[in-house]
Amino acid sequence: MSESSSSDDAVAVTTFLLAYRKFRRKRKDRCIRPSPNKKEKKTVKSTILPEPRLKDTDSMRQCIHLNREQYHDLLQLMTPHIKKEDTHMKDAVTADERLTLTLRYLTTGETQSSLARQFRLSRSLISKIIPEVCHAIHYVLGAKYVKLPSSEDEWRQIASDFFTEWNYPMCIGALGGKCVLIARSQNSDSEYYDYKGHFSTMMMALVDANYNFMYVHVGACGKESDGGVWDHCSLKKELENNDIRIPQPENIPFTDRQSPYVILGDDAFPSKSYLMKPYEGYDLTHEQIIFNYRLSRAKRVSENAFGILAARFQIFNKPINTSPQNVKDIVLATAALHNFLRHDSEDTYSPSDLLDREDVNNCRLQRGQWHYYPHNALEGLQAVPRGLMETAKSVQDTFKDYFNMEGKVSWQDDMALLHALME
Structure with missing residues (x-):
């Protein structure tokens, strides 16, 4: 094989790899996240509200205005309305994470870009989650309260x-x-x-x-x-x-x-x-x-x-x-x-x-x-x-x-x- 032919093949492979990477990057705007490595798997709520805070009622109230019992009661009511199913390839954003993200958005007024960095989710996904969860909160709590x-x-x-x-x-x-x-x-x-x-x-x-x-x-x-x-x-x-x-x-x-x-x-x-x-x-x-x-x-x-x-x-x-x-x-x-x-x-x-x-x-x-x-x-x-x-x-x-x-x-x-x- 000539040197020119080998060079052409290398260029073709490089072009294909670049195109494939670009295609993969476009898929980041998705409704479901890829499952993390088993060793690194940790819920987003545990990052935003680590275990000591979950046990500290005052700290939890500062983050989302609810104490632990209120949060768990609300999550139980909300889960049927906001839960998404996992697939064999990807883990869905959990009901727990969806509710925590939305409560933090309402309580702190943080931008969606800031929440995207904290929750390791795309901004477009967060922009879909928040109105869905807000609608569900009104549906679940509004009828009673x-x-x-x-x-x-x-x-x-x-x-x-x-x-x-x-x-x-x-x-x-x-x-x-x-x-x-x-x-x-x-x-x-x-x-x-x-x-x-x-x-x-x-x-x-x-x-x-x-x-x-x-x-x-x-x-x-x-x-x-x-x-x-x-x-x-x-x-x-x-x-x-x-x-x-x-x-x-x-x-x-x-x-x-x-x-x-x-x-x-x-x-x-x-x-x-x-x-x-x-x-x-x-x-x-x-x-x-x-x-x-x-x-x-x-x-x-x-x-x-x-x-x-x-x-x-x-x-x-x-x-x-x-x-x-x-x-x-x-x-x-x-x-x-x-x-x-x-x-x-x-x-x-x-x-x-x-x-x-x-x-x-x-x-x-x-x-x-x-x-x-x-x-x-x-x-x-x-x-x-x-x-x-x-x-x-x-x-x-x-x-x-x-x-x-x-x-x-x-x-x-x-x-x-x-x-x-x-x-």
């Missing part, structure tokens, strides 16, 4: 809690909303640009007296106001058609004044006989100022709920770098986890100093620690002043008279003045 009352007695219990905790009778929830900011992409839909020019989707929630989300709606375009989002919420239709078994109007406790059960909103919402909002304007009477204070005091539960959510799930630290549909899954998952943790570990998940609260004995407002956590992905919605319907005004006046007569509390004048000075 994020739900509206299903009977008149359960609604009355919500109202009793508001009356006991916040001195507002006949109240069955505080309504609030946020713009959830999304990192802008080249293909951003103009419908998602809000009134500040941010790319966002909308979150609307109804909160009970204990900072739990009873109802969460996500997905309206960013350009809509609180009222516009409210018009598209299923909750509005259910309230107006009374499809959710809210009791008929009754007497306010310990009075002869009759009132419907109401939810509390703000200036952005339309006035309804079932939706109370503050009196608008600056030239208000003393009685109207008292009403506004008592309403804002009870409605504070919704702002505190959003504040806890942003403080505990640092994914809301900055605009979320994913699609609007994935943002919806993320928000619904964090709301379900919020209620789950409020139920199982309230004192550690949301201690009292995290919340805005009043010291009525010393006439002081105490600012909650959640204000000092970055929450740049959650912004207030645009207020759109609206006229007051006559039926709504009648109910509003009923509560105003009640708060200034039978329902008066000794500290309300001083606290109402303090609120007015701080606005």
Whole structure:
């Protein structure tokens, strides 16, 4: 064989090997990882949460907000929905690893590129795992922990809690909303640009007296106001058609004044006989100022709920770098986890100093620690002043008279003045 022929053969072999290596590299973007060497095989969770941390409840909470028992209970519930099967060639990413990765993403707000390095997975695979697991978290936990009352007695219990905790009778929830900011992409839909020019989707929630989300709606375009989002919420239709078994109007406790059960909103919402909002304007009477204070005091539960959510799930630290549909899954998952943790570990998940609260004995407002956590992905919605319907005004006046007569509390004048000075 000639020297020239041998040289040609060597070039051909080299070209083939380079092409084959390039083909192998392309296969790294896969849904299932190759099985590691037996000696080196170790779960990713054991790398991110080594055994000493797994036994240390405080350390584990710092990483994923759950203690060992809560994590194992949640994993047991989640496994049927997120488990992938191994093949004869490759090991699937385990349910344990999928859940740990997603909880860490939600808790710390780390980028997917950072998680890819820590979990030894491709970024494209992580971008598939996170929304899948978030969707499953909402499916598994949402049905139990994020739900509206299903009977008149359960609604009355919500109202009793508001009356006991916040001195507002006949109240069955505080309504609030946020713009959830999304990192802008080249293909951003103009419908998602809000009134500040941010790319966002909308979150609307109804909160009970204990900072739990009873109802969460996500997905309206960013350009809509609180009222516009409210018009598209299923909750509005259910309230107006009374499809959710809210009791008929009754007497306010310990009075002869009759009132419907109401939810509390703000200036952005339309006035309804079932939706109370503050009196608008600056030239208000003393009685109207008292009403506004008592309403804002009870409605504070919704702002505190959003504040806890942003403080505990640092994914809301900055605009979320994913699609609007994935943002919806993320928000619904964090709301379900919020209620789950409020139920199982309230004192550690949301201690009292995290919340805005009043010291009525010393006439002081105490600012909650959640204000000092970055929450740049959650912004207030645009207020759109609206006229007051006559039926709504009648109910509003009923509560105003009640708060200034039978329902008066000794500290309300001083606290109402303090609120007015701080606005």
